[in-house]
Amino acid sequence: MGPKAVCLMISCALVAWHMHTTFSANYEEPWKIMIIHSLVRICQITVSQYILVEDESMSIKSFPAFLPYETFARWAANRLDAVVVAPDYQQFLKYHHPTQWNSVSDFVKSFLQPETLAKYGVDPNRVCITGDSSGATLAAAMTQQVIGDSEIPIKPKFQALIYPALQMLDTDLPSYRENEYGMLLPKYLAIKIMSEFYTTDESLQQALKTNQHIPAEYSHLFKFVNWSALLPERFKKGYVYTNPIYGSSEIVKKFPGIVDPTINPLLASDSMLSLLPLTYMLTCQHDVLRDDGLMYVTRLRNNGVQVFHEHIEKGFHGSFFLINWPFHLNLSLRLIDNFFSWVDENL
Template identity: 60%
Template sequence: MGPKAVCLIISCTLLAWYMHTTFSANFEQPWKLMLMDSSLKILQHMASLLEKLGLMSFWDFLHILMRWQIVEPISDENVTVTDAIVKDVLVRYYVSKKKSHELKRAIIYFHGGGASFGTIALPHYDVFARLAANTLDAVVVGSDYRKIPKYHHPTQWSDAYDFLKSFLQPETLAKYGVDPTRVCILGDSSGAAVAAAMTQQVMGDPEIPIKPKAQALIYPVLQMLDTDMPSYRENEYGIMLPKSLLIKMMSEYLGIDESLEQAMKSNQHIPAEYSHLLKFVNWSTLLPERFKKGHVYTERIYGSSEIVKKFPGIVDPRANPLLANDSTLSLQPLTYILTCQYDILRDDGLIYVSRLRNNGVQVFHEHIEEGFHGSLMCIHKPFDLDLGWRLVGKIISWINENL
C-alpha cells in the first residue's frame, strides 16, 4: 500500500470520527452540514493564523470572503430590487410587483454576522427577501451598518436607528406604498439584537409617529453579561457558532482588548457594582425547567471596575436588549422568537420570551429541536438544507398571519 493510499485512509477515518462525535442522528442531512461547518471552521483558523502573523485582522479576512459572495440588486418578474447608500451605509429595497388596491406590508430586516462580516446583500438574505416580498406582497428593506474592527458600539446602533427614523415617516412609507399599521421589524442573530434594540427604542420614542405592529427575532443574541448559561456550556464547541468565535465577536464589538476577551471567556467581566443587572439574565429563575437539565447556577466571580469604565457598552441596554427594564418591555409589540436547541444563544431567546410574557407582551415562541445557529443561512445552493427552508416557511407564515 502506497503513502497516498495510507493518507487517504487516515483522512477518511478522521472524517468519519469527526462525523460520529460531532454530528449525531439529531441532525438532518448530516454530511452536508458537516462539510459546511468544517469549511467555516477552516476559514476561522485561517483568519486567526493571518491575524497572528500580522498580515491582516481576523475580520478583514472574512470581509474579503464576503465580498466574493455579494449579490447584485437585480430585479425579476416578481420583485423590484434597488440599492441606496444612506450616510455611507447600504440599504436594499425589495418591492413586490403585485398589482393590488391595498397598501403593502413592510418588513425591516437587520442582518446577522456579529456586526463583523455580514451584509444584506449576501445570497441567503437575497433569497429570503425576494420570497418574503413576493409571498406577502410586501416591501422588504434591509439596512447594513458599519462593521468591526474599524467601528465599535454604539456606531452600529446609531446607523440602524438613523435609518429606522428616516424610514418610519409617513412620507417615506407612502413613497413605497406601505400601510403604516402593518410594519414588522425582523432580524437574525446579531441582527436580531439590533431589531430588538430598535423596537425598544422606537416604541418609547414620541418623535417617531409610526410604531411597528410586530417584531420577529431569529436566534437572537441579547446579552453579554453571562457567558456561562446552560446553552453556552452545551454548545461551547457547537455548530456554526462556537463559544470562542462568539466571545471574539462580542468583545471586539465593544473594542479591541485581549484582556476583555479573556475576562468574558471566564465569565469574570462584570464588576460587583453592576451585579443588580444580573437579575435580568438570571437563567436559574427565567429559564424553563426543561432547559436547565441539571445545570447549577454558580456564584459569580466579579471583574474589575475598569472594564465598564473602558467599555461601557457591556452594560448598555442598546447592546444588551435583555437589560431593558420592565416598563420598557411592557411597551413591546406582538413578538415572534425562534430558538434552536443546538445553539449557544438558545437561552438568550428563551429568557426574553419569559421576560416579555411576564410584562404582558403577546409572544409566539418557536423552538426547533433539530435546529442550530445559522440555520436560516441554509437556503441557497450549494448550502441549502431542508431545515433552512422549513424555518423560512415558518417565519413567513407567521408574518402572513399576524401582520
C-alpha cells in the first residue's frame, strides 16, 4: 500500500473519530456541518475576513479559503443597488495593531468625505458600516470613531455587526465555556487570533488563557463586561459570576491595546454609546463570541440606541458566510436573505 493511500486512510479515520467524539451540538444539515467541522479542526483551516477593493476601479478581489466575501459583496451590490467597498489592510501575523486600525481609519476618513462619495455616486444619507467577526470588531470600533470625529462630516445611518469580538478583558464568559470546542472558532483559536492581532509573543496568549491578564488599576473597566448584569437570564444557564483575578501590570504595559476602548468597543463609555446610530446585531448560540454581542446589545439599549438583534439558536461562528459550494448551508443563505431584507428596509 502506497504512502498516499495510507495518508488517505489515516485522514478518513481522523475525520470519523473527530466527528464521533466532539460533535454534539444541534445544527441544521448535521452531516454537512459535521464534515465542515471536522475538516476545519483537523486541517486547522481558518476563513479569511477580508474583501479588497481597489480605489481606482472599485473592482472586487478576494483571498482564497471558501471565497465567500466576493460572492457576498456582489450579491449585496445587486440586491441592494448599493456601492459596496472595503479597505485593504495588512494582515497579521506579519503586521500587528495598530497597523490594521490605522489603515482602516485612514481609508474611512478619506472615503466619508462629500467629494469622495459624490465621485462614486454614494448617497451621504444612506451609508452603513458592516463587518463580520474581526471585521465586525473594526466596524463597531470605526463607527464609534466616526460618530465622535468632527473631521468626518458623513455619519453612518446604521452599523451592522455579525458576531463581533468586542473585548479582551474576560475570556471566561459563559459562551467561552459552552463553546470551548465549537464550530470554526473554538476557544483556543479565538484566543490565538486575538493575541496575534497584537503580537507573536506567546506571553499574551498564555495570559489570555488564564484570564488573569488585567491588573487591578483597570478594575473600573470590568463593569462593562460584567455578564451577570448584562446577559439576558436565559444565557446565564446556572453559571456563577466571580470577581476578576487581577494579574501583573506587565502584559498591559507591553500591549496597551487590550484595554483601549478605541479597539475594544464594549469598553466605550455610556456617553459614547448613546451617540451611536441604529444597530443590527447577529449573534449565534454556538459561538465563543456570542456574549460579546449580547452584552453590547444590552449596553446599547440601556443608552437609548435602537437595536435590531437577531439571535440564531442553531447558528455558529462563521455560519453567515458558508455560501459557496460545496460548503454552502441553507442556514447561511437564509441569514443573508434576512440581512439584505433588513438593510433594504433601513438604508
